[in-house]
Amino acid sequence: MLELSNIDTFYGESHILHQVSLAVHDKQRVAVLGRNGAGKSTLLKSIMNAGTTVKGSVKWRGRDVSKLKAYQRARDGIALVPEDRRIYNHMTVQENVAIARQGVSRSVAMTEARAILGSIEMLSTLGERMGGALSGGQQQMLAVARGLAAKPELILLDEPTEGLAPVIVENMAADIISRCDANQIALLLCEQNIWFARKCTSHVYVIDSGRIVFDGSWEQFAEKPEIAERYLAV
Numbered sequence: 115m116l117e118l119s120n121i122d123t124f125y126g127e128s129h130i131l132h133q134v135s136l137a138v139h140d141k142q143r144v145a146v147l148g149r150n151g152a153g154k155s156t157l158l159k160s161i162m163n164a165g166t167t168v169k170g171s172v173k174w175r176g177r178d179v180s181k182l183k184a185y186q187r188a189r190d191g192i193a194l195v196p197e198d199r200r201i202y203n204h205m206t207v208q209e210n211v212a213i214a215r216q217g218v219s220r221s222v223a224m225t226e227a228r229a230i231l232g233s234i235e236m237l238s239t240l241g242e243r244m245g246g247a248l249s250g251g252q253q254q255m256l257a258v259a260r261g262l263a264a265k266p267e268l269i270l271l272d273e274p275t276e277g278l279a280p281v282i283v284e285n286m287a288a289d290i291i292s293r294c295d296a297n298q299i300a301l302l303l304c305e306q307n308i309w310f311a312r313k314c315t316s317h318v319y320v321i322d323s324g325r326i327v328f329d330g331s332w333e334q335f336a337e338k339p340e341i342a343e344r345y346l347a348v
């Protein structure tokens with residue numbers, strides 16, 4: 115459903131991604147692992163056309179979308195949950211989710227938000243709480259819930275586990291897998307947490323200095339421990 119072929123990405127004069135090719139199939143869950151500064155966020159921004167200049171082919175559902183702006187890609191079914199959570203502190207959790215639902219009345223958006231929150235264990239009892247009163251992990255899950263509210267076919271998650279305790283990371287994995295499965299949503303997950311990425315996905319890419327240096331199943335990844343040693347500093 116998503117296919118990048120030999121893309122090069124620039125911020126002004128800075129050339130960040132080099133000949134990156136990557137695919138996410140219908141309902142597939144895919145991880146991109148990489149160290150700080152490897153190019154993970156830039157990859158997701160390239161897919162959304164958010165602040166980057168991209169050369170090469172970006173296809174979405176078989177169609178070249180290179181000319182589409184970020185809001186058009188979002189309307190076409192791609193949701194990006196960026197690294198910074200962008201929670202509205204003075205709105206309730208439910209309002210934070212409802213605001214992401216475009217094109218329906220407020221009452222429909224609120225009803226849908228309640229349903230989404232009810233299906234996410236980490237947030238199911240927190241709908242009336244202020245966004246600013248959530249823990250870091252809950253806020254991160256709220257950002258994911260907001261991505262889901264847009265009813266995407268593909269959700270792009272940028273390091274959702276950053277700074278979270280292991281038990282929260284486990285809960286988050288369970289919630290993300292169950293929501294993607296239930297709603298048949300494909301996932302492209304950028305991460306440094308290998309455990310979480312492996313739990314949530316079936317296919318993995320490794321990116322280093324803006325280049326894809328590994329592309330395979332988790333079994334193939336496990337057969338090549340030198341990849342993790344060299345590129346992921348573990």
Ligand SMILES: Nc1ncnc2c1ncn2[C@@H]1O[C@H](COP(=O)(O)OP(=O)(O)OP(=O)(O)O)[C@@H](O)[C@H]1O
Nearest residue numbers: 125128130148149150151152153154155156157197
């Ligand atoms: N707006 C920008 N202008 C110029 N260079 C940028 C910009 N944003 C990121 N970069 C550079 O692009 C490279 C890749 O950054 P990116 O944020 O994509 O990495 P990342 O893998 O997401 O890292 P992290 O895990 O630290 O978020 C880095 O060298 C970074 O300094």
